[in-house]
Amino acid sequence: xxxxxxxxxxxLDLRDSSSxxxxxxxxxxxxxxxxxxxxxxxxxxxxxxxISIINKFYELRLKDGNWYGxxxxxxxxxxxxxxxxxxxFNHRFHSLSKRNKIYYHAYQxxxxxxxxxxHYNSDTLxxxxxxxxxxxNQNDIDTSNQIVNDGVQYNIEISTPTTYKYxxxxxxxxxxxSTCRKTILDFIDFLTHSMxxxxxxxxxxxxxxxxx
Numbered sequence: 145x146x147x148x149x150x151x152x153x154x155x156l157d158l159r160d161s162s163s164x165x166x167x168x169x170x171x172x173x174x175x176x177x178x179x180x181x182x183x184x185x186x187x188x189x190x191x192x193x194x195i196s197i198i199n200k201f202y203e204l205r206l207k208d209g210n211w212y213g214x215x216x217x218x219x220x221x222x223x224x225x226x227x228x229x230x231x232x233f234n235h236r237f238h239s240l241s242k243r244n245k246i247y248y249h250a251y252q253x254x255x256x257x258x259x260x261x262x263h264y265n266s267d268t269l270x271x272x273x274x275x276x277x278x279x280x281n282q283n284d285i286d287t288s289n290q291i292v293n294d295g296v297q298y299n300i301e302i303s304t305p306t307t308y309k310y311x312x313x314x315x316x317x318x319x320x321x322s323t324c325r326k327t328i329l330d331f332i333d334f335l336t337h338s339m340x341x342x343x344x345x346x347x348x349x350x351x352x353x354x355x356x
Contacts, residue, residue, distance in 0.1 A: 151306075152180060152183070152306060152307065153308070154308050154310075155307065155308065155309040156310050157281040163297070164312070167191070167299050167310070167312070170191065174216075174218075179308055180308045182303050182305070183305045184305065185207060185305070186205070186206040186273075186303070186304055186305075187203070187204070187205050187301070187302075188202075188203070188205075188269075188273070188300075189201065189203045189300070189301040189303075190298060190335055191299045192296055192298055193296070193299070194295065198217060198218070198219050199218055200215060200217050200218070200336075201216050201218075202216075203216070210256060211257040211266060211269065212254070212255075212257075213254070213256070213257070213341075214252050214254045214255065215253050215255070216250055216252040216350055217252070218249065218251075218350070250350035251347045251350060252347065252348065252349075252350045252351065253348075254343075255341040255342060256341065256342055257269070257339060257340070257342075258340040258342050265340055265341075268334060268338075268339075269334065272330060273302060275330075275331075276302060276327060276328075277302070279324045282312070282314065285319075285320075285324050286313075286322070286325070287320045288320040295315040295318075296314070296315060298316065298328065298332060299312050300312075311328075316332070317329070
C-alpha cells in the first residue's frame with residue numbers, strides 16, 4: 145500500500161501493475177473520474193474486458209445514504225485500411241501495410257438501487273464491499289492455471305475518501321475454489337443480475353465523466 149499526493153492510501157499489488165496501467169488507459173480513453181483522487185464519497189467501479197465486441201462497465205456512488213449508478217455498454221469496431229497497388233517500370237507492386245482503427249460506441253443507463261424491501265440491495269452491497277477488502281492477488285489464490293490473456297477480465301475499484309483498492313481477476317468462473325473466488329463471483333452476479341434497480345432513463349449516448 146502506498147500513499148499518493150492527495151494523502152490517499154492506494155492498495156495495488158505490484159503483480160497487477162501491467163493490468164492497472166492498461167486500466168488507466170481505459171479510464172483516460174473514456175474520460176472517467178480518477179478514483180485515486182476522489183475524497184467525497186464511496187465509489188465502486190467494475191469494468192469487463194474481453195474479446196467480445198460488446199463489453200460493459202458499472203459505476204456506483206453512495207450519496208446521502210442512497211446508491212446511484214450507471215451501466216455503460218460499449219462497442220468496439222475495427223476498420224481495416226488496406227494497402228494499394230501501383231505500377232512502376234512495367235512492374236506491379238502491392239503495398240502490404242494494413243492499419244486498424246478502433247472506434248468506441250457507448251450507451252448508458254442511469255439507475256438507483258431499490259431499497260424499499262428490507263434494504264436488501266444496500267445491505268448486500270456493503271457486505272460484499274467488506275468481503276472484497278480481503279480479496280488478494282489471483283496469483284496467490286488461484287491454482288487452476290486459468291489466468292490467461294483470453295476470456296474475461298474483471299477490474300474492480302473501491303474508493304473511499306481515504307483509501308483506494310484495485311482488484312483484477314481473469315476468468316473467475318474457472319478459478320479454483322476459494323473464498324476470494326466466491327466473493328468476486330458474488331459481486332459480479334450482484335451487479336449484473338441480482339441487484340434490484342430503478343432505471344432513471346432509457347439507454348442513451350454515453351455522457352462522459354458524469355457520475356449519477
